[in-house]
């Protein structure tokens with residue numbers, strides 16, 4: 632069973648093969664109208680369940696379109712509308728869904744929910760985001776970096792802001808793809824040590840630097856994300872904004888990185904909070920390519936999971 636649960640749980644050679652496959656599929660699609668099926672139909676006759684316990688624009692649409700382009704069908708389910716939200720166990724839900732569908736993608740709150748789904752499902756399970764990690768996003772992000780700047784191995788990526796779930800998957804990727812990552816943010820919002828330890832054990836240089844101006848020196852890319860994630864209480868909003876304001880990615884901060892440093896953000900963004908509009912819409916921003924590449928990268932993940 633090939634689940635795609637996290638970057639650090641997936642073999643680096645498989646991760647590399649998925650990025651290469653995603654790029655090949657993107658190239659093949661370049662001249663086709665949006666929404667038209669691919670020449671190859673590897674998911675013909677397959678049904679994919681897309682479960683969302685949290686809101687989504689990119690993940691929902693990109694998985695739906697990606698499956699359809701490859702000849703498959705989808706059903707989009709919200710956790711609250713399923714028995715999942717009314718006391719049926721995750722294990723029983725996994726067993727039942729496995730009788731109907733060929734693959735389950737789930738976006739949920741607790742990582743334990745994802746892991747229980749994967750343990751009891753007889754079909755592959757894909758992590759579409761939990762409170763702890765967001766591996767599909769980082770597959771798209773590595774693909775995007777490499778499209779613009781070539782191999783990511785040996786590069787310096789700087790994460791500025793909250794050490795959240797997207798940051799965690801970037802750190803996993805540093806270990807698996809062989810690049811260095813500097814985290815700059817307040818100590819209370821540091822990434823979990825277990826993520827940092829994984830990447831360091833794999834040989835990545837992971838640096839924690841409180842001063843954002845120092846952190847971005849020599850950066851090949853600066854990455855940030857929203858200051859208040861979906862699972863953070865709104866009561867923490869003001870405190871987080873005060874803590875994170877020094878880590879805003881603005882033109883001044885970008886000017887301290889390499890001149891060709893990319894600006895990256897998984898979106899949705901709160902313009903002029905974590906990043907200014909001047910940076911988001913500036914010449915080094917690749918944020919909409921990241922969004923597009925969710926489609927191509929996830930098509931590669933789906934094919935890898937299903938072995939097609």
Ligand code: CP
Nearest residue numbers: 687688689690897898
């Ligand atoms: N980046 C991302 O996962 O976007 P959505 O929350 O819109 O799916």
